[in-house]
Amino acid sequence: MKPMLYFCFVIVLIRSASGFFEDLDARETSLSYLENDAAATSEPLMVPLTLIQGADSKGAVCLDGTLPGYHIHRGSGSGANSWLIHLEGGGWCNTIRNCVYRKTTRRGSAKFMEKQLPFTGILSNKAEENPDFFNWNRVKLRYCDGASFSGDSQNEGAQLYFRGQRIWLTAMQDLMAKGMQNADQALLSGCSAGGLASILHCDEFRDLFPKTTKVKCLSDAGMFLDAVDVSGGHTLRNMFAGVVSLQEVQKNLPSTCTSQLDPTSCFFPQNLVANIKTPMFLLNAAYDAWQVQASLAPRTADPHGYWSDCKSDHAHCNSSQIQFFQDFRNQMLNAVEVFSKSNENGLFINSCFAHCQSERQDTWYADDSPRIGDKGIAKSVGDWYFDRAALKAIDCPYPCDKTCRNLVFNNDVISEITISQSTRLTFVLPSLLGACLLDVLYIFECAKGFAFCQ
Ligand SMILES: *[C@@H]1O[C@H](CO)[C@@H](O)[C@H](O)[C@H]1NC(C)=O
Numbered sequence: 405m406k407p408m409l410y411f412c413f414v415i416v417l418i419r420s421a422s423g424f425f426e427d428l429d430a431r432e433t434s435l436s437y438l439e440n441d442a443a444a445t446s447e448p449l450m451v452p453l454t455l456i457q458g459a460d461s462k463g464a465v466c467l468d469g470t471l472p473g474y475h476i477h478r479g480s481g482s483g484a485n486s487w488l489i490h491l492e493g494g495g496w497c498n499t500i501r502n503c504v505y506r507k508t509t510r511r512g513s514a515k516f517m518e519k520q521l522p523f524t525g526i527l528s529n530k531a532e533e534n535p536d537f538f539n540w541n542r543v544k545l546r547y548c549d550g551a552s553f554s555g556d557s558q559n560e561g562a563q564l565y566f567r568g569q570r571i572w573l574t575a576m577q578d579l580m581a582k583g584m585q586n587a588d589q590a591l592l593s594g595c596s597a598g599g600l601a602s603i604l605h606c607d608e609f610r611d612l613f614p615k616t617t618k619v620k621c622l623s624d625a626g627m628f629l630d631a632v633d634v635s636g637g638h639t640l641r642n643m644f645a646g647v648v649s650l651q652e653v654q655k656n657l658p659s660t661c662t663s664q665l666d667p668t669s670c671f672f673p674q675n676l677v678a679n680i681k682t683p684m685f686l687l688n689a690a691y692d693a694w695q696v697q698a699s700l701a702p703r704t705a706d707p708h709g710y711w712s713d714c715k716s717d718h719a720h721c722n723s724s725q726i727q728f729f730q731d732f733r734n735q736m737l738n739a740v741e742v743f744s745k746s747n748e749n750g751l752f753i754n755s756c757f758a759h760c761q762s763e764r765q766d767t768w769y770a771d772d773s774p775r776i777g778d779k780g781i782a783k784s785v786g787d788w789y790f791d792r793a794a795l796k797a798i799d800c801p802y803p804c805d806k807t808c809r810n811l812v813f814n815n816d817v818i819s820e821i822t823i824s825q826s827t828r829l830t831f832v833l834p835s836l837l838g839a840c841l842l843d844v845l846y847i848f849e850c851a852k853g854f855a856f857c858q
Pocket of ligand 1: 711722723725
């Protein structure tokens, strides 16, 4: 078994001893929930990993120095010259320690990446699952730099490479040589940290192609707000500040923003989206489940756990907690107001407790998928991309939407998992300790890092 798995068991043990890492468990559960569900179609297409040979000669490497990679499924028929590039998400690392931990995961090293991934939702190859993009060339670019494909730096002492910007550029060059240069249509998308990356790189993507190519961008769950948390602090802003300074992201942020604001502010989409020249679609849940968990009510901002029940299941929130989320939704709507004035831009802000709705089949395109009015997400994105209809869909506030696929984190299930994994630990731990004692420190940091894992 992978050593990484053992580390996680250790974390679970530490957690059950101290109770400190409850948030981590919730997040990990949510992560696997998302991924299991993404794979839950009858027989999803499995697409192999391609490592980008020669990327290392350009310094375009994962955190640990291994080659970056992508999964590609070729287009056919009317989609043969159309390209969808989807940027993988998976949080950020903001300290040396949690970046060093990340090297031991699929988010920081090719060594730990899945050798194949299911292509569902916007990546599906079936017309009945993905009516507008199923026969395009579809690429999922793996995320292994920890700074939304935007850092450019390194740390010799810790043997860390912060090369997100080079990975982005090298991958695009590689794909151009593989036929993307002949594209007549292209769409850059991404979810979560990848949704932020799609905002950051949208105009660069556009500039890869001649003016005659139709190029647009989609950001799914990338609207991370510079919001105040439940204790009045700035949890996400503090974390982003670490990412930006550690990985020297500022040099790759748009100068239209950095000439006006500090670099950390320019990593927040609310200060970027109005100035993107390329047509862009923002798909986001108004009560983004990740932001509720990790930015608004993380355990560090709620040490007594007053928000635990509410953030695991919105049905357990009282009226003042719901009001806090309504304020967040208002901030979300303010953040997209200027953006939404452009006729070329699109918007789908549904009043759900969700995160990443384009890759999951049940949210992207199914009989009971989320809708605003009578239009679902796949149809909305398709209508906007192909100029079939203008799309500026903003849902009425909670609880009016009955079509949501809300994420619910079940505390009982988490405790159950915790107990059984701790039991297994009695066998794992002795052999682990000899080899990996040095990593225990990092594991503590990893837990903090995982607080930002999705
Ligand atoms: C809701 O719950 C929070 C946290 O437990 C508490 O501080 C607040 O007073 C409650 N509000 C109402 C209206 O019950």
